[in-house]
Amino acid sequence: MTLTMAKPAPPSTDKRWKIVEATARRHGNTGHALIETLHTVQETFGYLDEAALKFVAGLLQLPLSKVYGVATFYHFFTLKPQGKHTCVVCMGTACYIRGANEALAQIEKKYGVKAGQTTADGNLSVVQARCIGSCGLAPAFVFDGEVAGKLDAKAVIQRLGKWDEK
16 A cells, blocks of 8 residues: 655745646656656746745655755755856865865855855855866856856956946
């Protein structure tokens, strides 16, 4: 005999939850749908909050700890609202050796944020990644989804300066 849990109610009446439910359903409403479903939540709402994680756990009949573990393991998931712009700094071995750590230190100094934070004005989120798989471009950065490489700290600050709100 198989027990099936009732489908959980969405965290709010927001109609975008139907998109999340459709993704889970398309992938079989099982644990195999976890990453795709989390992607859908983040694309739809901008980030993964506690209510969203609980909903996905219930929808896919997974422990909340597993859903939270996946959401915090991968750098492309965020548990907080992001800024208007995002800069991902790769800290993989090749990038670190070629100066990513200096670039990150300069970003933190200039913008007054640490990796994983967003500036007070909500303009810039700085993210540190373990590796983005672009070792040939070391040090590599991702500016609003666009990979750029072989940049020194000065070039990174100049690039971010284009986003500074006047």
